[in-house]
Every structure is written in C-alpha cells, then in structure tokens.
Amino acid sequence: MHIQSNANVSSINASKYINANNSAPWLDPTQTNLPPAxxxxxxxxxxxxxxxQIEAHAEEKTESTPLPSVPDMPQIGGNIEKYLAFQxxxxxxxxxxxxxNIAIGxxxxxxxxxxxxxxxxxxxxxxxxxxxxYQQQINTMQTYVEASNDVDEWA
Structure with a gap:
C-alpha cells in the first residue's frame, strides 16, 4: 500500500460548484447543471x-434473510444443568x-x-x-542420611 503525502494535493475552489442558494447543485435532483467533468x-x-460485488451481495443477503429464531430456554435448560453438574x-x-497427592507426598x-x-x-x-x-522435613532428613553415608564411605 502506498500512502501519498498531502503536500502535492492542490486546493479546490468550491465556489464554482455552489449556486446562489449556497447549496450544492449535485445534491438537488432537479438541478441539471452539474460540475464539469x-x-x-x-x-x-x-x-x-x-x-x-461481494459487499453488495452480502448486503442483499442480510436484508432478505430473516434472523434465526431464538431457541426456547426450557429446551437447553436441562443441558445447562447437566453441564454445570459435570463441571x-x-x-x-x-x-x-x-x-x-499432597497427603501421599x-x-x-x-x-x-x-x-x-x-x-x-x-x-x-x-x-x-x-x-x-512434614514431607519437607522427611526429605531433608533422608538427604542428610544419604550424605552422611557417603562421608562414612570416604573415611
């Protein structure tokens, strides 16, 4: 995408397009004097x-297609209760x-x-x-026993 700066845009003199009533003639369907091409x-x-074309077709579909009806709440009410009970x-x-798992360690x-x-x-x-x-204390004691056994083997 290319973005052009405003520096090269020339100003438009709108006075030649506005009639004596200060209205734009192209907005009035009865006026035939449109701005020059x-x-x-x-x-x-x-x-x-x-x-x-895609946008035009999408607008046509949304205007002609009726909205789907909302299902009755009692129909899904039982399913919601089952889902909540399951959760x-x-x-x-x-x-x-x-x-x-906490109790076992x-x-x-x-x-x-x-x-x-x-x-x-x-x-x-x-x-x-x-x-x-308690589990941490047991793990610390086991580590101490293992470390002290290794020291005794060195001696």
Missing part, C-alpha cells in the same frame, strides 16, 4: 470490483486428587480449583501446609 481518470482494479463433579475430583503443584478450595477452607489449608512441611 474532470480530465483526470480513476481506474478501479479487478480486486476492488470483486470486493464491491462441579470434575472440579471436586481435581480437588480430591490434589489433596490425595507426590504433589508437584495444585490446580486452580484446589487453590480456591484451600483459600476458602482454613482447616484444609492448615492441614496441607503442615503436611507439606
């Missing part, structure tokens, strides 16, 4: 013509799975539903923090 030509590319069950499963992180559950349940949050601290 310009010697400049305008060319429209084939792509522009195709786009104009609730899935989130509960995720929370239980994450809490089980296989936790590599928690999901958003579990974080929400722990942020709103003080007892569960306290229990999981205590259990994670």
């Amino acid at each position: 310009s010697s400049e030509t305008v060319t429209i590319s084939s792509e522009a013509r195709q786009l104009a 609730e069950a899935r989130m509960k499963y995720q929370v239980v799975s994450d809490m089980t 296989n936790s590599e992180g928690i999901s958003a539903p579990t974080a929400y559950y722990l942020s709103n349940n003080e007892e569960a949050r306290t229990a999981s923090v205590n259990h994670l601290a």
Whole structure:
C-alpha cells in the first residue's frame, strides 16, 4: 500500500460548484447543471470490483434473510444443568486428587480449583501446609542420611 503525502494535493475552489442558494447543485435532483467533468481518470482494479460485488451481495443477503429464531430456554435448560453438574463433579475430583497427592507426598503443584478450595477452607489449608512441611522435613532428613553415608564411605 502506498500512502501519498498531502503536500502535492492542490486546493479546490468550491465556489464554482455552489449556486446562489449556497447549496450544492449535485445534491438537488432537479438541478441539471452539474460540475464539469474532470480530465483526470480513476481506474478501479479487478480486486476492488470483486470486493464491491461481494459487499453488495452480502448486503442483499442480510436484508432478505430473516434472523434465526431464538431457541426456547426450557429446551437447553436441562443441558445447562447437566453441564454445570459435570463441571462441579470434575472440579471436586481435581480437588480430591490434589489433596490425595499432597497427603501421599507426590504433589508437584495444585490446580486452580484446589487453590480456591484451600483459600476458602482454613482447616484444609492448615492441614496441607503442615503436611507439606512434614514431607519437607522427611526429605531433608533422608538427604542428610544419604550424605552422611557417603562421608562414612570416604573415611
């Protein structure tokens, strides 16, 4: 796309196109004295013509095509309830799975539903923090034992 600066645009004297009533004659269908034709030509590319035709057809279709009717809410109401029940069950499963992984010590992180559950349940949050601290202490002791065994072997 080429953008041309305004520096080369000449001013247009509009006074010769406005009649004595200060109105533009080309806006009045009864006027026959239109502005003189310009010697400049305008060319429209084939792509522009195709786009104009596509736009014209799209406008025709939107005017002639009636809008689809809105489905009745009771028809989809049962499906929404089933979907919500499914999502609730899935989130509960995720929370239980994450809490089980925390209890076992296989936790590599928690999901958003579990974080929400722990942020709103003080007892569960306290229990999981205590259990994670306990698991960390066990891991630290195991690392100490392994490191001290290696030192004894060197001696």
